[in-house]
Amino acid sequence: QEIYYYPQIGSTNNEAKKLAAGGCPEGTIVVAETQNTGRGRLARGWFSPYGKGIWMSVVLRPPFSPLEASKCTLMAAVAVNRVIRQVAGVYSGIKWPNDILFQGRKLVGILTEMSAEMDAINYVVIGMGINVNIEEREFPGEIAATATSLLAVSGREIDRRMFLAAILKELETAYHLVQTGGFTSILDDWRSQSITLGKNVDVIGPDHRYSGLAIDIDNEGALLVKTAQGVRKVLAGDVSIRP
Ligand code: BTN
Known part of the structure; x- marks a missing residue:
């Protein structure tokens, strides 16, 4: 498995898409200490301060139809949320489609981008922004009320390398499950971790x-x-x- 590490980059998703278009193997990871032009959903930006979060993208080449690409996003949300609950001990929840929140504020954002032709997926890039060791006061005014970090909610700094390794492991297990007909159990986990259902x-x-x-x-x-x-x-x- 190839891991591309950058102290600084525009956006790990852009880099991962470039690598994917160039034929990199499935499972390639791009991770950076900071992003100058981190991107969020709905054409928003993503605050990515140096050394304080996990800003990373994973390249997958799932063998299913483009219509099923959202399976990747749901699976990623479930995997990351499990690690946050288990490793960081923070009882976070998933807001549809793929935000991870704690007490209404965002800890993680996921941006999935796909390239497909006809009825086959060429690649899926899953980008994750995880607010790990950002201090409460560091968030810029526009997002101060809606964003938070694991440090801010738990009072503890987290070793990002250990955390990233745990996430990759969980992702791998979930992806394996999805490919072997186990998507319904991922969906069940999504349902039980969701903070949107019933509201x-x-x-x-x-x-x-x-x-x-x-x-x-x-x-x-x-x-x-x-x-x-x-x-x-x-x-x-x-x-x-x-x-
Ligand atoms: C959102 O909630 O709007 C999605 C945010 C996704 C942010 C991550 S950080 C790593 C990857 N690279 C990007 O440019 N964006 C994603």
Whole structure:
């Protein structure tokens, strides 16, 4: 397995996509101490201070259809959340689709990007930003109210190398399970670790906005929201949990 380590980089996802397009093997990892142009979902940026987090991307080449790519994201969220609970001892939860939160504030963001042709996946890059040893006061004003770190919530610094190794191990196990027909057990774990299911949510898309009760997630990773008009399937967009 190849691990590319950079003290500094634009975005580990961009680098991983470049390597993937160039034919790197599955399981290639790109990790950096800091990112100048870390990217988040929905065209947002990602705060990536030097040496304080795990900013990394993994290249996978799953043997399934592009329609099933969200399996990778769900699997990654479950794997990371398990490690946070077990190793850091922080009782975090998963917010649909793939944020990891503690008391409403974000500890981890996951950005999955895919390249596919026809009905086959060329590669999937799973990018993870894990706020490990960031001090509360270091967060910039815009995200201070919505982001947090393992240090801030547990009061303890975490050895990032050990933590990264634990995450990679958990990811590998989960990925193996997904490939051998065990996705339903990942989905069950996702359900039990979810903080979205059973809550009233607001769904905000580019051209719509509605509220309802988040009742389940389906095999494609879509969130099922029960509204007065019936059950709606949320495939993308922003979902916020009502207080
Ligand atoms: C989000 O919650 O919006 C997703 C954030 C994903 C951030 C990670 S950090 C490593 C990888 N490289 C990037 O540019 N983004 C992801």
